[in-house]
Amino acid sequence: MTATGVYAPPRAIVSVTAYITNEDGEVLLVRNLHRGDTYEMPGGQVENHESILDAVKREVKEETGAEVTIEGITGIYQNVSSHVLCVAFRGTYTGGELRPQEGETAEVGFFDLNRENIDTYIKREHFQLRTLDAMDPHYFPHALYKVRPYELISRYDGNAPSALSGQN
Template identity: 60%
Template structure:
């Protein structure tokens, strides 16, 4: 394995613009062509962003870069960059390998935290999305938890970014660990509050509210790992959730979820 460490220097006031650009263009283009995002970090001053990508070999990295440069999304990204002006001041990258002379200088995270949400409207319809890089199935909206973000904040942000919908949370219905990829997903159940559903450019190709039950779920959610999460959320038993800071202790939020009648 090799790891590409990409560092971006930005103006702090451009952080939101850069985050949107990253999630809309940089991230989906890499993932679609076979790279894996190990993690992304923002420093305290919000003027430097570090992203680490994993590739099976340097050859795979060069193949992916060539595929990206030939893609329509790359062309749109370049146009968007010009439209927004300089999103970042400068960027540079280096490579780390598992056989480096001093491997102790870098250890990739063993786990990534993600979130997804089983969201219903007043008619009981469930919010589902189809992602560009997983077009064979629909799934509950969600994504990766960012640094310095609670999982509660992450689920609100991800659902708004992917679907344009604002929600309120009811509770946590399950925790799921993909041992192969090192991703742990926390699934929430929630309710629609406001917003007009819409796809996210270059991320979700379809966003719908639909009737979902044990009989028809196979028609919509074709991947077994996503289907089991939705089924658990459908017949929810809620888990308590608490976010806090330590030294000194400060409770940020806590809820235990509603009990369905």
């Protein structure tokens, strides 16, 4: 026992999702097999020892086949009933052939999504909120780093999408 008590590791799950647009301004959406009642932005769980930037690019690629660049974080959402913390990003489609992920996504595509028609596609309120926040983004500062010794991997100040430095 230490002075602060017995340490128990956190049980929260970190997930990522992304609002991805193509050159026509359409939004990349998926229909997951286990949530067939709604479309949603692609995303999933961050794996051990993976950065959130690597995770969001990996999850988008796995679920849709799309390769993307990431511009910034548009929101952070916490589901306290299931201990999930979701980081939402905004980015741009750069290539890849769209296709569903076997066993996970039933449908993948770009849609002409806007504030007036969002409920036609996205039926769940918490998915709508994330998407609406990403439509007119206000980017959050964030940094990726290592410690012992300290090494800054990348830093984004939140002011302009081009401010993301050190991104692979």
